[in-house]
Amino acid sequence: MQQFSLVHEGITHYADYEVCDDTLLVYLPNGEIRRTELRGLDAESAARPHLRSYVKNTQAHGEIPDN
16 A cells, blocks of 8 residues: 655645556545546556545535544
């Protein structure tokens, strides 16, 4: 399992990911798991939009992300 980070509005957010065959699994801070078929994409680059979406949706609902 690998960890990556994303800085959004001065706050660093973290998520873990792993690759099983050609499937990327992203483990978000709230426990949600998101899946993407890589089809040649770089795993971390493909994982980043999942965390970005999580942070923006959490912020839009007035929740503080659990880092």
